[in-house]
Amino acid sequence: MAKSPKISASHEPGGLIVHISGLLPSLSPAEQRVARLVVSDPAAAARRTITDLATAAETSEATVIRFCRSVGMDGYPQLRIRLAAEAARRIEPPDARVVGGDIPPGADLAQIIATIAFNDARAVEETAEQLDPAVCEQVVEAISGAARIDIYGAGASGFVASDFQQKLHRIGRIAFYFPDVHTALTSAALLGRGDVAFGISHTGTTSDVIEVLEQARTRGAVTVALTNFPRSPITEVADFVLTTAARETTYRSGATASRLAQLTVVDCLFVGVAARNRSRARKALEVTAEAVQSHRVGANRRRA
Amino acid sequence: MAKSPKISASHEPGGLIVHISGLLPSLSPAEQRVARLVVSDPAAAARRTITDLATAAETSEATVIRFCRSVGMDGYPQLRIRLAAEAARRIEPPDARVVGGDIPPGADLAQIIATIAFNDARAVEETAEQLDPAVCEQVVEAISGAARIDIYGAGASGFVASDFQQKLHRIGRIAFYFPDVHTALTSAALLGRGDVAFGISHTGTTSDVIEVLEQARTRGAVTVALTNFPRSPITEVADFVLTTAARETTYRSGATASRLAQLTVVDCLFVGVAARNRSRARKALEVTAEAVQSHRVGANRRRA
């Protein structure tokens, strides 16, 4: 058991634990006891103090330090940290977030949460991936230059429309949202060249929204559609089509995923528009933020 | 403002960093400096000694310790270890989408989209990770058993409130949302034991919502708060606290990320409630879906 100049690996890429168990035989008996403890439960070891670990290995602190040096660490604290990191990393895989699909009938809430979040996040990511920046750019330009922006959406998409309207309004763009079809139609009839009509419909089949867009288009306004289905009817009345990528899961959470995707798109457009005129947008935002300040209670503070 | 056996989160399984940035505003200035250092580079912080970190944050060791306690750790060593673990876990995506932070002034639309989507998706994921299923379960139970559910939210959170109301309504639960404070107060005054009051406020400081929840609570209703900040004032008037985990990016997209996070939580609750009574919920959903059918135009080829 001749021990060579102990400092073997100055760098142990494959993983600290592997590294340690690799040079386990080259360690002195007392150090081996320490090593075995460490290898068998890195996370637990990371939580222990040096005295603790020494006691558990039936040895002294000095030996633990020697062990640290033997495996290439500066000292115990460093080992601890590396162990913690290592442990965290290796818990990851067994986690197995298969969640992709549907929610099983017997699911408990934790599963439900995981599934929904996974789907929601995916919808957002995938939407971003398939969004065409060129089209966005044109839409941003149209909105930036518009004298007026009408935003349409029914039901769930109505929330998004309303959100968009509010966002644009806050940076000083003249935007409207109409919860009611008749009002919307009336408004669309008043649009003209240079205005923008923005219709949101997840399915792309909401007749109300389509009608209104159509009306707007005949009046010369630039029409934009935001839908999940690139070949749905609404795309036929739109100059620009933006799509979300919420895969149809079940009737249940699908709705929310698509909503999130829509909001993300809307946010991108919003930021794009705001970025076109930073100072003005910032100013407007500050002013509006101040406006609600008096409705906030101060002390966001409380300690145990 | 009596505070009672609140059930919120001393529970940060999902992400320590997220947890810390959540209670950032509830920290004292000096502690905030420490928090920011930690959040901005957990791995680096884990390597530092307490004195080091204190110096870097331009404060004393004592403050660092106080910070540790504030975020629920026993002391500095524990924080270090947790941080190391956390950092290790989040290096995971070697994908290197640096995007995490802010949007640079010169960014083109593609960058903007990537950044926003990334932040949005993260907000959703992290929210789900730190959500306490036990608390959700209790909230779901309260909602399921409630004679009536009042949902409050102002401004941006109002959309979420409204969305939630609509969702619950669609599965046959009696839920209300009030865009107007006075109406909300009136309604809250009519609540009683067995009812649920659900308040949404990103900052947790919206006085309107707080007031209404308080009113509801004195009437004996179960109060639930949904906020990004676990120690904000709204949590003091809530029996159950649910938190989102949108880290405050800039004023711009932060708003949407938090919206998405809220929607995700709401969706989880909704599915939880629906799951309690599958058949009835499904039936209700089908009926309501049919109801809007006539407003859809045919030919939409769903995806393959």
Add this chain to the structure above:
DNA sequence: CGCCTCGTGAAAGTAAGTTTCATCCGTGGC
């Protein structure tokens, strides 16, 4: 204006980590 509370860092105190050193034990030479 005085009282109180709260945030703060200096300093004292304690615990953790590190080094030193004496001891032990086995080995091999004389």
Add this chain to the structure above:
DNA sequence: GCCACGGATGAAACTTACTTTCACGAGGCG
């Protein structure tokens, strides 16, 4: 058989890191 010798080990001294205590000062409230 005795005596170096060297490596392994733990006790204790030592250093550094961490934690607690306390007093000061700023800001809020009566």
